[in-house]
Amino acid sequence: MxxxxxxxxxxxxxxxxxxxxxxxxxxxxxxxxxxxxxxxxxxxxxxxxxxxxxxxxxxxxxxxxxxxxxxxxxxxxxxxxxxxxxxxAAAPEEAQASVADHSDVSGPAVRKLLHENNLNASQITGTGKDGRLLKEDVLNHLKAAVVATPVPATAPTQSVDASTGSLHRTSRRVPMTRMRSTIAKRLVSAQN
CATH class of the missing domain: 2.40.50.100 (RNA polymerase II/Efflux pump adaptor protein, barrel-sandwich hybrid domain)
Structure with missing residues (x-):
């Protein structure tokens, strides 16, 4: 049907x-x-x-x-x-459920954090209802990873252009989401 x-x-x-x-x-x-x-x-x-x-x-x-x-x-x-x-596929799916694959039950904020930080949802234990992965779970996992990572003794230096005195930075254009576009329009109209 x-x-x-x-x-x-x-x-x-x-x-x-x-x-x-x-x-x-x-x-x-x-x-x-x-x-x-x-x-x-x-x-x-x-x-x-x-x-x-x-x-x-x-x-x-x-x-x-x-x-x-x-x-x-x-x-x-x-x-x-x-x-x-x-x-x-039902039997393998049940086995994966114990591994806690949260891709179908996590919210957009959680999926975005996982994608931006190249994380796998199965590595993080969910504390929400029925083991659901929450945004706080991902943030806590990231904080724990930062604490566990040793800080290098010397920080890398940035190259400075002697003629202009400016730092070399790379830029990348990313299309705005609809929400960001609306915020930008309202900020511009508030300035006028």
Whole structure:
């Protein structure tokens, strides 16, 4: 049975959202309430989960697309095809649950911290409900790693350009998120 996955209803102050990340690709098996896609608005990142056991059929709106409230974003195939594909993998999945793979149950802030610091969720013990990994758990793990890392005796020196007296710095342009863009617009309007 084919199910249309639509963008959630946005609050009245939010006109649209942007598809931030697809966590599943077409043909991949999903279980009920498993995270499929993140939709970023001016104020919040909303998570859209699988409505039933099955597989993702088609992605209608790719990453970076702007979507409106209740707009079709994907098609989902519920039923035997998805459950048959996930049934053989059930035993290894239970073994992984004891290792505490928190990728499906952790919030966006936790996933972002793990990604930015190149950490594996299975290395950190979650203290939240049902062993859920919290942001504080990741921060405590990072603090413990900093304390355990010895500080070098001499700090590396930065090269200074003799003619201008400035430090050589590299810069990198990163696209702003919708939330940062909204903050920037409001700061500029407040200055005027």
């Amino acid at each position: 084919s199910i249309e996955i639509k963008a959630p209803s946005f609050p009245e102050s939010v006109a649209d959202g942007t598809i931030a990340t697809w966590h599943k690709q077409p043909g991949e098996a999903c279980t009920r309430d498993e995270l499929i896609v993140d939709i970023e608005t001016d104020k919040v990142v909303m998570e859209v989960v699988a409505p039933a056991d099955g597989s993702l059929e088609e992605i209608v709106m790719p990453e970076g697309s702007t979507v409106l409230s209740n707009q079709l974003i994907a098609r989902f195939s519920a039923g035997a095809a998805g459950t048959a594909a996930t049934a053989p």
